[in-house]
Amino acid sequence: MAETIFSEMSRLAAEHDAINLGQGFPDTPGPREVVDVAVAAMHKGWNQYPPAVGIPSLRTAIADHQRRWYGLDVAADGGVVVCSGASEALSSAMTALLSPGDEVIALEPYYDLYAATAALLGARLVPVRIHAPDYALDAEALRAAVTERTKMIVLNTPHNPTGAVLSTAELEAVAQVARDHDLVVLSDEVYEHLVFDDNRHVPIATLPGMFERTITVGSGGKTFSVTGWKIGWATGPPDLVGRVLGVKQWFSFAAGTPLQHGIAAGLELPDERLAHLGDDLARKRDLLTDGLRELGLEVFHSKATYFVTADVAPLGVTDSLEFCRSLPERVGVAAVPNQVFHASPRGVETQVRFACCKRDEILADALLRLRKL
Numbered sequence: 559m560a561e562t563i564f565s566e567m568s569r570l571a572a573e574h575d576a577i578n579l580g581q582g583f584p585d586t587p588g589p590r591e592v593v594d595v596a597v598a599a600m601h602k603g604w605n606q607y608p609p610a611v612g613i614p615s616l617r618t619a620i621a622d623h624q625r626r627w628y629g630l631d632v633a634a635d636g637g638v639v640v641c642s643g644a645s646e647a648l649s650s651a652m653t654a655l656l657s658p659g660d661e662v663i664a665l666e667p668y669y670d671l672y673a674a675t676a677a678l679l680g681a682r683l684v685p686v687r688i689h690a691p692d693y694a695l696d697a698e699a700l701r702a703a704v705t706e707r708t709k710m711i712v713l714n715t716p717h718n719p720t721g722a723v724l725s726t727a728e729l730e731a732v733a734q735v736a737r738d739h740d741l742v743v744l745s746d747e748v749y750e751h752l753v754f755d756d757n758r759h760v761p762i763a764t765l766p767g768m769f770e771r772t773i774t775v776g777s778g779g780k781t782f783s784v785t786g787w788k789i790g791w792a793t794g795p796p797d798l799v800g801r802v803l804g805v806k807q808w809f810s811f812a813a814g815t816p817l818q819h820g821i822a823a824g825l826e827l828p829d830e831r832l833a834h835l836g837d838d839l840a841r842k843r844d845l846l847t848d849g850l851r852e853l854g855l856e857v858f859h860s861k862a863t864y865f866v867t868a869d870v871a872p873l874g875v876t877d878s879l880e881f882c883r884s885l886p887e888r889v890g891v892a893a894v895p896n897q898v899f900h901a902s903p904r905g906v907e908t909q910v911r912f913a914c915c916k917r918d919e920i921l922a923d924a925l926l927r928l929r930k931l
Contacts, residue, residue, distance in 0.1 A: 562670065563898045567882065576886035577916075577924040580894045582718070582864040584783040584915040589824060589831075592782050596820030608815040610807045612640025612791065616818045619825040620776070620791050626829065628761050630769065636796035639803045640818060642810035644748045644777040644790030647802065648712075649675045650809060651744050651773045651792060654801040656681045656709055663703050664712040665695070667719055667899030667906070669746065672712050684708070685901045690858045690867070690909070693722035697731035704735060710742045711735070713762060716749040719899055719911040720867055721843075721860025723757045733765045742798070743768065748777035748790070751832050753862040754840035763794065770795050773802060778821030780864075781835065783915070787817040839864070839915060846914040849925035864915040867896060871908040873931050878910050879903075889927045 561569075567580035587593060599605075611617065614634070621634040632638060641647040648671060656662060658680030664672045666685035676683040686700050700711075713732060715724040724732075736743050743762055750759045763772040778789040790813075792802045825832075846866050847857045856869040875881045878895035886892045894911045897903035914921065 563894055567886075567892045567894055570883065570886040571892035574886040574890060576890040576892045577920055577927065578892045579912045579914075579916065579924055580882070580892040582913050582915065583785040584864070585917055585920060586783055588782050588784040589827070591827060592784065592820045592824040595823035596787075596816045599816035599819040604815050604819060606815060608640075608812050608818060610812050611803055612638065612813070613815065613818045613822070616640055616789075616791075616822040616825075619822040620793060623825045624774075624793055627832075628764050630761065630763055630774075630793075632793045633796060637799055638791060638793050639799050639806060640813055641790045641792065641802075641806055642813040643779060643788035644746065644775050645671055646788075646806060646809055647775045647790045647792040648672070648744065648746060650802045650806040651775070651798075652676065652681075652710070652712075653679060654805045655742055655744075655798075659707060660709040661705060661707040662710040662712055663700065663708060665714060665717065666901060667896055668712070669714060669718055670898060673901070681709075682707075683901070687900070688717075688720065688722065689905075690720070690869075693717065693720045693858075695724060695728040695731060697728070697735075700732065701735050704739050704741075708739060708741060710744055712744045712746065714746040715762075716747070716753055716759060716862030718749065718863050719865050719894070719896060720858065721863045721865055723753055723759060723861045726760050729760055729762045729765060733762055733768050736771060737767050741771070743772045745772055745774045747774055748780045749863045750776065751781050752836045752839055752864070754836055754843060755861065757861045759862070771798075773798050778824060781832075782821065782824045784817075784820075787814065787821070789813050789817050789821045836862070842914045842916070842918065842921060845918060846912060846921050846925070849921070850912070850928075853925075853928060853931070860914075864913050866912050866914050868910055868912060869908050870910050875908050878906075878908050881908075882910060889930045891924050891927050 571578040896909035
């Protein structure tokens with residue numbers, strides 16, 4: 559339970575006045591329509607505790623969103639719980655459904671919260687690695703990871719940190735394992751609207767026999783570039799969502815009331831607005847990817863998310879953790895070593911994750927600084 563890598567790199571960035579391409583947060587204010595509604599809610603005095611499950615308008619907006627975009631029949635009353643960020647939704651779901659000695663499978667690399675929460679619960683995280691450059695799922699490796707102790711699969715697509723987007727065929731392989739072994743799937747889909755090019759996000763809950771065994775997690779903070787608001791949610795069948803609420807109410811009780819109003823307004827924006835949220839980010843991905851390649855680095859193509867992964871071995875690096883810890887002082891840029899997203903660094907010792915969700919001039923400045931290497 560040491561300091562997270564994100565806190566460490568952001569602290570080093572602040573200490574050395576470095577450009578922070580480590581922690582995944584944008585440096586733009588977010589959609590005006592979303593921010594204005596939150597501000598108006600504050601001025602109206604909507605600043606007291608909301609219901610633990612979330613304000614009715616946001617739960618309705620979330621349920622409508624799932625129906626419009628994916629055809630999922632989510633009940634606003636019973637099938638949705640609003641949380642203090644997607645992190646709370648994920649940790650609440652794991653706490654509600656896992657016991658000491660249970661095993662939970664996750665695709666590796668994985669968001670470090672998964673392993674930390676499993677450790678707190680006395681459960682065991684079992685990694686199934688996906689490999690660069692294409693990060694394709696090995697269905698046989700997934701099936702081989704299941705034991706009599708396995709209770710859950712944590713699925714993350716669009717995937718952090720790789721930017722992979724699982725295909726329908728890959729999702730069906732996961733679903734088949736879940737159905738065959740009666741497993742719950744915790745599906746982390748916080749980057750659902752930040753998908754690039756012609757790639758398409760498909761929720762695993764839409765596959766046959768999967769809605770009733772899937773908890774889907776979303777994030778208003780990620781979707782609308784207001785990560786500091788910490789408004790996330792879990793959706794699914796009422797029996798599973800009710801268990802998430804049973805835990806979540808003892809963590810934060812409730813998330814910020816006026817911010818919930820703002821996110822509800824965001825989800826009610828025309829579908830074409832949501833469909834194009836990733837367009838500007840895709841251009842920033844290209845800007846950063848091209849710049850890193852000009853430095854001689856191998857960059858793995860990102861199909862989604864805030865992130866780009868590069869191999870810094872051409873710079874003479876043998877340990878990405880040591881490299882990232884020294885980078886803010888050396889050149890004034892912060893990044894995150896991919897090895898912290900793995901149970902073992904073997905095979906990924908020189909991979910580094912860079913955030914592309916910054917203004918163009920900031921990315922250009924960061925690339926100029928990295929040339930000093």
